[in-house]
Amino acid sequence: MNTLAIDIGGTKLAAALINAQHEVLQRMEIPNPSNAMPEALKQALAELVEPYQGKAQRVAIASTGIIDKGILTALNPDNLGGLNQFPLQATVENLTGLPCVVLNDAQAAAWAEYCYLSTQFKHITFITVSTGVGGGIVVNGELLTGPRAFAGHIGHIQADPNGPRCGCGRVGCIEAIASGRAIAAGALQDLEGKNAREIFAEAQSGHSQAQQLVARSAQAICQLIANLKALLDTECIVLGGSVGLAQGYRQQVEQHLSTLPAAFHVPIYSAHYQHDAGLMGAALWSEHYAV
Numbered sequence: 001m002n003t004l005a006i007d008i009g010g011t012k013l014a015a016a017l018i019n020a021q022h023e024v025l026q027r028m029e030i031p032n033p034s035n036a037m038p039e040a041l042k043q044a045l046a047e048l049v050e051p052y053q054g055k056a057q058r059v060a061i062a063s064t065g066i067i068d069k070g071i072l073t074a075l076n077p078d079n080l081g082g083l084n085q086f087p088l089q090a091t092v093e094n095l096t097g098l099p100c101v102v103l104n105d106a107q108a109a110a111w112a113e114y115c116y117l118s119t120q121f122k123h124i125t126f127i128t129v130s131t132g133v134g135g136g137i138v139v140n141g142e143l144l145t146g147p148r149a150f151a152g153h154i155g156h157i158q159a160d161p162n163g164p165r166c167g168c169g170r171v172g173c174i175e176a177i178a179s180g181r182a183i184a185a186g187a188l189q190d191l192e193g194k195n196a197r198e199i200f201a202e203a204q205s206g207h208s209q210a211q212q213l214v215a216r217s218a219q220a221i222c223q224l225i226a227n228l229k230a231l232l233d234t235e236c237i238v239l240g241g242s243v244g245l246a247q248g249y250r251q252q253v254e255q256h257l258s259t260l261p262a263a264f265h266v267p268i269y270s271a272h273y274q275h276d277a278g279l280m281g282a283a284l285w286s287e288h289y290a291v
Contacts, residue, residue, distance in 0.1 A: 003286055004056035004096065005279040006048065007105060008032075008063035008072075008088075010131030010181075015048045016276070017055055018283040024276055026052070038086050042095075049095050059092055059100040060282035062108035064132065068149040070102050075153060075168050101286045103145070105278040107152050109271065110136020111143050111288075112281030113238040116272045121235040125228050126271070127154065129221060129249075130241030133175040136281075137232065143285075155179065157227065159220050178220040180243045183213050200246050218249060222256035226264040240271035 002025075007014040009032065016027040030048055033040035049059075065074045070089025089102045110126035117124060118141065126136040133155030137144040144151045155175035156168050163172030164182070176182050180196035187194055191202060191209055202210035221244075225237050239250050250270055257265060273280045 001058070002056045003283040004049065004052045004059045004098070005283045006045075006059065006061045006063075006092070007108075007276075007278040007282070008061065009105065009278075010064055013044055013048050014276075014279060015052065016279050017052060018280065022280065022283070024279065026055075027276075027279075041086065042091055045092060046095055049092070053096070056096075056098060058286055059096055059098050060108075060286035061088065061092060061100060061102040062105040062278035062282040063088060063102060064105050064134070066149055066153075067102050067104050070100075072102075075156065101282070101289055103282065103285055104134070104136070104149065104152065106134035107136040107143060107145060108279075108281030108285060109240055109273070109277035110138055110152070110238070110281065111285050112273050112277045113240075113269075113271055114138040114141070114143070115281075115284050117236065117238070117269075123232065123235045124238060125154075125232060125234040125236075126238045126240060126277075127221065127224070127244065128241035129178055129180070129217070129239070129244035131180050133173075133179045133221075133224075133241075135228075137234075139232070154224060154228065157224060159223060174220055174224050178217040178224075178243075180241075183217055183243070186213050186216070196243060200243075200249075204247065214249070215252060217243065218252035219256050221253050222260070225253070225257060225266060225268070226260055229264050229266050234266060237266055237268045238271055239268055240274070240277050242275070245270060245274060 003018045014029045017025040033044045072086040072088040093100045106128045122141050124138050128134045135152045135154035156173045159174045160172035164176045166173035166176035183196045199210045203214045271277045
């Protein structure tokens, strides 16, 4: 059975066919619509699924935001245009005529990475550092979603009560300090206007301010990991997302973590499925629920 997997991120939409052998086939990406009104997202989804008509038997969606009973709400309006109560599951089912399962993208990625690591660990936490910061938590082999599907929004744990205001409305969230958007927002002088990818390139070239911005992000993620270890006693951390998978970033997080007391140490892995963790996790979740 082929699954049409869809990943809705802060800046792009991705889709792929995933077959019964869990191979990613016919992958494509399109930009997230700059006009983030519901009709614009519906049109973008129609464009995304059109090439796959007749090729899949079910649809599995991983999306940024809060996904509760198939409804999408953006906690941070900066990341998804403030979509509120968007009927994501019903929209895609109407577009494709196929049964559909929907969950948060970081929760989906956590499930994919857990499935890969399940012979070694039963308790894992996935952290995505990308446009925003999110997470997914697996405890004793069960994905934690919560009664309102809010579990895993670890990017909105406060890191600095005097820090910048986050798009969610709180002050000093991890996301407001460590995300790709936050890295770009902190850039000054000759770095002003550059995106996170460009700032990482500058850091690799020895630019001191760029290195400081990346280090600030890595330090915030280190403290987040220590808090998660204390709260969950998680057995391992899996790091993903465009920032989390950037060259040298995981090593910086590990270096910061090594300076903390041993009780807070936990192994950190880069996502096995790389940038397709959300797609793969959604497909695996649909199998888990036999959609």
